[in-house]
Amino acid sequence: MRKLIDLLPYEETIQCVQCGYCLPACPTYLTMGTETHSPRGRINLVKMAAEGHLSISDLENPIELCLGCRACETACPSGVQYGKILEGAKEAIYKNKSENISNIKKTAQDALFMKLFPNSQKWTTIADLLWLYQTSGLQKVAHKGNLTKVLPENLSVFEGVMPNVTSPLARRKRPTLFPAVNSEKPIYKVAFFTGCIMDALFEKINRLSMELLSRAGCEVHVIQEQTCCGALHAHAGRKDDSVTLAKKNIEVFESIEVDFIVNNAGGCGALLIEYDHLLAEQGDEWTNRAKAFVKKTKDISQILFDCKVSLNQPVNATVTYQRSCHMTNVQKVTEEPVALLKQIPGIVYKEMENPHMCCGSAGIYNVVNYKESMEVLDEKMIMAKKTDATIVVTTNPGCLLQMKLGVQREGLNEKVRVVHLVELLAAAAGLGE
Amino acid sequence: MEYRKIDGEILGKLKELISDSKRLLTNRQDLASYSYDASFGIYYPEIVIQPNTTQEVSSVVKLANQYHIPVYPRGQATSLSGGPLPVEGGIVLDLSKMDKTLDIIPEDLVAIVTPGVLTENIHKEAEKVGLMYPPDPSSSAVSTIGGNLAENSGGPRGLKYGVTKDYVLGLEVVTPKGEIIQTGGRTVKNVTGYDLTKLIIGSEGTLGIITKAILQLIPKPVTTGTAMAVFDEIIASGEAISKVLTSGICPSKMEIMDQACIQAVEDYQPSGLPVNADAIVLIEVDGHPSAVKAELAQIKEICKQVGAIDVQVARSKSDEAVLWKARKLVSPAITRIKPTKISEDATVPRSKIPEMFKRLKIIREKYDLDLVVFGHAGDGNLHPNIVADKRDKEEMKRVEQAVAEIFEAAIDLGGTLSGEHGIGTMKAPFMSMEFKGVELEMMKLIKDSWDPKNIMNPGKIFPYPGQRFVLEG
Structure with missing residues (x-):
């Protein structure tokens, strides 16, 4: 097994000349106000850990409090690949923790990441339950009885902003093909990437996305076998899991010849277009397949703009x-x-x-x-x-x-x-x- | 000299002075995060304190003076000379949180600022009322005004407008004994007593901590215009610079890039620069639109006369932006070659620029290094940059020798070790090269009388006995 320290992306940290140009771009430097919670600070800590001056657990707090927004990467004049440094550090932290974490907690987390996120059936069930909760009057009862206040604040606040989800019937009746409207020959043939959370909580937006694309002159295919993009896994340091999901997506989207693979979630799209980096260590065949996938990946705004x-x-x-x-x-x-x-x-x-x-x-x-x-x-x-x-x-x-x-x-x-x-x-x- | 360590007793006293424990940082990650700047070397402080008020700064310094603990003022640590590095441990005072006051008083043409304000924010606020704060170090989007004042920062506009010290009317300073003093005032003319303001500016935090500054502003020029002159021989570019500056025109910026810089930029992000050129000079003039237009035409003529192979005048603001972007791309472009950048700022009299270029070329070949040259050619402030890999010990040895020779060349030509980055730790070992008499001793006398216990940013400017120049960390 590779030593944890070797998971830290040392080469990338060396690229940082510590000029500090990233500081004003960093939201947590603004709100938390210490160098420790700035990009330059985090890169330095990872570098010091990789050199053996700090332990992996010393990295936990500063790395876990990074939003991962990567605004520092845009601000960096030296082209430091902060995203790689962050994910590498997270992977090392995650593996370091896994060695020490209790089995029960680990099983629960594994279940969340590998059973829930990738499983569209489970998401559908959750969405259905949420629909029942919202439409049956239960939600009102819960609010009256202050039931929602019993939850910890970090969960209960989100209850109040949850969208009204699509009814089970409408969800199951969604077509898998939307032909191009008003166009004899489609401008583009596209496959729609639905995402896991997007499709459960914001199915309406997904549906509108498909209809809009079809309005814009695209033939839209919805591949049922697709799975979660793996972004949440990668951000949690579970790189192996994201690799598994990426391979599955690449495979199923190869089943149909399309011009583009279109998504409507900035976070998912960002991981999709980095599948080639994610699979860089999986051999030439996977890297090439990932590259082909990446080439086709587009945000919906790009296609709608292009199709006027x-x-x-x-x-x-x-x-x-x-x-x-x-x-x-x-x-x-x-x-x-x-x-x-x-x-x-x-x-x-x-x-x-x-x-x-x-x-x-x-x-x-x-x-x-x-x-x-x-x-x-x-x-x-x-x-x-x-x-x-x-x-x-x-x-x-x-x-x-x-x-x-x-x-x-x-x-x-x-x-x-x-x-x-x-x-x-x-x-x-x-x-x- | 032995300093007192920060033990439980001292920590207890500091906690009484700074009630909010979030502003006292002592854990390992935090100390590691305040151990560096943009230069070289890693030095752990024993504690980092983030004061909010002059009173807090004063009380911490009083305590430090009483117990003989070193104090290191720090802005956002963009220093290229080691200015904020806590080489003796002790207290790092992170002044970047004192960023709340930025008052522009248009009728007096002054700005009143606290040290943590970002330089760029002063630019923006002044421009809102048609005024300008001219000093423009290239790090102004991230550097604090406190750091600029302590280091007397320059920038491209130094050619026409001077540097930080030329725009400071008055200061509030916490002395090394913790007293709060006011220097200068709010008027342009002021000859009352010694000019302590100018003494503090550029003293690199060794004489006190600046907690407030009254800055002078000037009316903002109406517009700017830019020309790019291309030379197939770098010597001719030097002549062009001298000719322009004696023709009655004072450009606001004159920036030079050598062949290696041009190539690096084009390899990194093609910007339409002439890769066959030996050097290009970017010239900006500012003022009334009709004057700008006439001056650009004259500059074009002069450059052609001394042998420029091409002179392009930007036709629009966006053309202008493209040219200046190419200049900005130099730094990122060269770090693509190798990750470690050693940025020098040796400065020579203007007329010696062509000769300095020749010497730099010899040094580059002698030590077989990636040495590129760009900089503020109009005021003789060049930036020879060496890119290397700090993990390559043998290469770093060559870099150390090359840097020493760059300084020798600059001084030999009547120039100086540092135009705008400061001495700090990086150039301290070379001070005797520039000061052959008792000059350094006279400076030390000032330091000793202001700071008899040597607690204020010790380890800077004055070399330790036998200190050698080493690039590490």
Whole structure:
């Protein structure tokens, strides 16, 4: 077995010249205020651990409190691959912990990551139960009896921002093929990447995405066998698990010849386009298959922009856009969402100050590190409020929930709506709610 | 000299001074995180304190002076000379949290700032009211004004507008004994007594801790324009610089890039630079639009006369941005070659720039190193940068020798060890090269009378007996 210390990406840390240009870009440096919680600080700690001056457990707190937004990578003038350093450190921390963790806790975590996330059937069941809870009156009973307040704060707050989920019947009736509308020959043939959480909690947005793509002139295929992208696993240091999921996805998406594989979740898309890095140690065959997959991976905004989807229904509102960090810093998709928003008649588009700063959602960071996440969110909301926007647009399910929570915390529920870009585009394209 | 260690007793007293324990950092990860800057060497502090007020700074310094504990003021540690490194352990005072005051007073053309304010934020706030704070170190988006003041930072605009010291009217300083003093004031003219303001600026935190500054602003020029002059012989570029500067034009920036820089940028991110050129000079002028236009035309003429093979004048703001972006890409581009960057700032009289280029070329060949040269050619402040790999011990030895020779060349040509990065730990061993008489002794007399217990940023500027230049860590 490789020594844990060898999992630390030492070569990558050497690339850092410690100029500090990343500091102003880092949300946790802003909120926590110490070098220890800055990108330069974290890189240095990983380097020191790799050199044997610090232990792997010394890394835990600073690494686990990193949002992983990778804004530092965009700010870095020396091209340091922070994402690699972070994931490597997480993997070492995870393996170090696994050696010491109790068996029961480990089994529970393994079940969560490898039984729940990749299993669409289980997600469907959860979504169905949530639907029952929301529609049966149970939710009202729970609120009246303050049942939701019994949960720890970091879980109960999210209950209040959960979307209304799709009914079991509608979910099961969703077609697996959406032909191109108004177009004799489809502009593109695309496969839609549904994602696990996206498809359970935000099935409506997925459905609208498919319909929008079809409106834009694409033939949309929904492959049933696809699985979770593996991003949450990678962020938790469970690299082996993400590799397994990546291979499964590559395999099933090879079953059909398409121009593009389209997703609508910034976080998922960011891992999908890094499948080639993820599988770099899995031999040439896998690397090549991953490269082919990566080449086809696109965010929905890129395709809609490219296909010149018609957006002619007015939306009279002031709109701001909270970017998905992974879409900005990893996928580097920044212009298309804004260009699409600006095409909608009636919209007044207002950019936030510091628009690239993370909202603090960061996968499951906001549940695991609730307090730190809320400090980041509060900073974000100061900037969001300054725009006077009545609609906040997001491009990732985590950001969507987090910004809803931000609006709730500020008491702006009546005034400000948080939506996924697709919802607003669908409205402008005349697709019904 | 032996310093007192921070034991339980001292820690207890510090906790009484800083009530919020979150601002006293003592765990291993935190100490490791304040052990470096952007230069070389790793030195662990014994504690990191993040003061919020001048009073807190004063009380900590009083305690340190009483018990003989070294104190190291620090901004955001972008120093290239080792300025904030806690070489004797002790206390690191992280002043970056004192960033709350940034008041622009347009009618007096001054800005009042606390040390943690980012330099770029002063630029932005001043520009909002049509004013300008000219010093523009390239790290201004991340460096604090406190660090700029302590190191007397420069930047490209130094050519026309001078450097940090030229824009400071007054300071609030905590002395090494913990007293709070005010120097200078709020007026441009002030000859009342010794100019302590100028003494503190550039003293690298060895004479006290700056807790507030009154900065002078100037009216912001209406517009800027840029030209790029291309030379197939670097000597001609030196002539062009001198000719332009004696033609009645004072450009706001004159930046030179040598062939190796051009090649590195083009390899990294093709920017349309002429890879066959021996050197290019980017020239920016600022002022009234009609003056800018006329001056650019004149510059084009002059450069052609002395043998520029091509002169391009940016036609739009976006053209201008492309040219300056290429200059900004030099640093990232060269670190792609090798990961360790040794950035020097030896400065020579303007007329000696061509000669300095010749010497640098010889040094590059002699030590077989990746040495590239760019910098602020208009004011003689060059940045010879060596890229190497610090894990390669043999190569680093050659780098050490090359750096020493760069300094020798600069001094031999009538220049100086450092134009804008400071002496710190990195250049202290070379001080005797520049000061052959009692100059350093006179400086030490000042230091000793201000800080008799030598607690304020010890280990900087003045070399330890027998200190040698070593690149490590």
